[in-house]
Amino acid sequence: MAETVEETETEKEAISIVGAGPVGALLALMLAKKGYQIDLFESRPDSRKTNIYQGKSINFALSERGWLALETLGIANEIREQAIPMYCRVMHDLEGNLTKQAYGKDNQAIWSVSRSGINEQLISYAEKSELINIHFSHRLTQLNFNDNTAVYLDSNNQVVTHQSDLVFGADGAFSKVRRLMQELPKQRISYSLDYMPQSYIELSIAANDDGSHKLEKNALHIWPRKDFMLIALPNLDGSFTCTLFMDQTGDISFDALKEHSSVNAFFNQYFPDAVSLLENPVEAFLAKAASPLCLVHIYPWLVNDQVALIGDSAHAMVPFYGQGMNCGFEDCRILSDLVDTTQGKWPLVLQEYQRSRKPNCDAITELAQRNFVEMSDLAGNANFLLRKKIEAKFHQQHPSLWVPLYSMVTFSPNIPYSKALAVGDIQNEIMDQIMQTPDIENIWQDDAIYSAMYELALTKLG
Incomplete structure (x- = not known):
């Protein structure tokens, strides 16, 4: 029986993952758990030994789709220890007045996590796996798409060649794997990279002398100013x-x-x-x-x-729904599930993915x-906030509708984004x-409003 297991293991495809950010590291862990030999390549040095992330990232808002992926590996609780739940938005107007808006019900929260922190946790998990080899400071320069032979330059500018059965490009919005795909002469690839009008910079609020937070800890703070805004996410150290x-x-x-x-x-x-x-x-x-925001x-x-x-690398998005990493983690979970449902038939896995x-x-x-x-x-508009109150009340009355x-x-990882x-x-x-109902701001709690809403919802959604 042991010989059969060993033979099965040797038949599994060797997989390369280009990019050891959070998505690449998570994918490596998921596939190694299924017995695949993984080589994980990262163009940058090990961030646990260098400070490559400083000033270059936005804190992540980890929500249910991301947690579900982490739970499949049994590491969600350890990641949660390094995260802070944010139960609401707190809007700061020009006069410094605060307005709160809960994100969900029953203490539902999105979680503030450090990009570098979660990346380094995942890398450390990957490092412990006998099936994952991590290659830092390896910059992809060439990829033969016929036999999956990749050429990298290491930290000494030495050429490193590596061949595998499968290659995943998890190397971000400006993916080298994607660019090499686009250069293939016989591939019909439709592609766009669109820059948003907005760019961003990171600033910081330090902790109080006693290590406490200067603003409400369990909230995402927003200073909405129509054409621009400032946001603040809490960190464990009080900043x-x-x-x-x-x-x-x-x-x-x-x-x-x-x-x-x-x-x-x-x-x-604007931010007094x-x-x-x-x-x-x-x-x-x-x-x-300022760093650009782009859509791929x-x-x-x-x-x-x-x-x-x-x-x-497949779908870079702007961060305004807090779903970039959550979506990438969901990619990994769906792909991992497909490996199981197809018994590891990779052409079927990738086509369905x-x-x-x-x-x-x-x-x-x-x-x-x-x-x-x-x-x-x-978010700071009274009419919008009233709209949200009406929706919330109707949801309480008709949660399934x-x-x-x-x-x-x-909060609903089983509802596809497209739906x-x-x-x-x-x-x-x-x-x-x-909202066009006359005097809606004064009669919004009347039963007639919700009866009308029920009829509309039943007709259009039921």
Whole structure:
């Protein structure tokens, strides 16, 4: 019997994963758990030994789709120890007034995690696996898509050649694997990389002297200013990681704000209650180059049923729905499940992975782009907040008929993103009609409102 097991193990495909970010590391762990030999290549040095992440990342908001993927490996609880639950949004208006909006019900939360922190945890798990070899400082330069032979340059600029049965490109929004796919002469690949008008920089709020947080700890803080916004996510050490999103060009933009006096005036005018909390905001603003936000669309994701894209390399999105990493983790979980259901027949695995994930990833990319308006403008709008109250009350009355869009995306991992988008658009039409009711702000709790809403929902959603 032992000989049979050993023979089966040797027949498993050897797999290379290009990119050891959170998605690449998670994929390596999932496939190694199934007995596959994994070589994980990362162009950067080991972040546990160098400070490559400083000032270059946005904290992640880990939600149910991400947790479900981590639970399949049995590591969710350990990751959770390094995360902070955020139960609500706290909106800061120009006068410093605060408005809270719960993310869900029954203490549902999204979780603030450090990008570098979760990446390093996953890398450390991978390092313990006998089936995973991690190669840091290996930059992909060539890939033969016929036999999957890859050429890398190591930290000494020495050429390293590696051949495998399957290759996954998990190397991010500016994926080298994807670019090499696009250069293939006989492949018909549709591709777009679109830059958003907004860019971003990271700022920070330090902890109090006693290590406590200067703002409410279990919340995502937003300073919505219509065309730009500041957000803050809590860290375990009492600090907040803050991100300023703003147009790259224009009257109020990163390009326009270049002088100390104008930057100082900008912060004092638009974020007066945050100025005293932020660590040297003017100096930090002037010292940093704004990073772009981009959207990636590509199809197909596969070449020869042997090379596949996953995570941001296949569907980079903007961070305004907090689903980038969650979606990438869901990619890994779906692909892992397909390995089981097809008994490891990789052409079937990859074809079904592409077929099922492409429309869902397109849907969340669209939703994420739309959500900038909600976060930067509508989140502080009284009419919008009333709309959300009506939705929440109706959901309580008819939980199976109406699940708010945010809950479908964030707390309902078994609802595909594409279904959430389609249902959300219908809900939006219904709410537009309800909000046109005369004097809605004063009669929104009347039974007649919810009777009308029920009839509309039953007709359009039932």
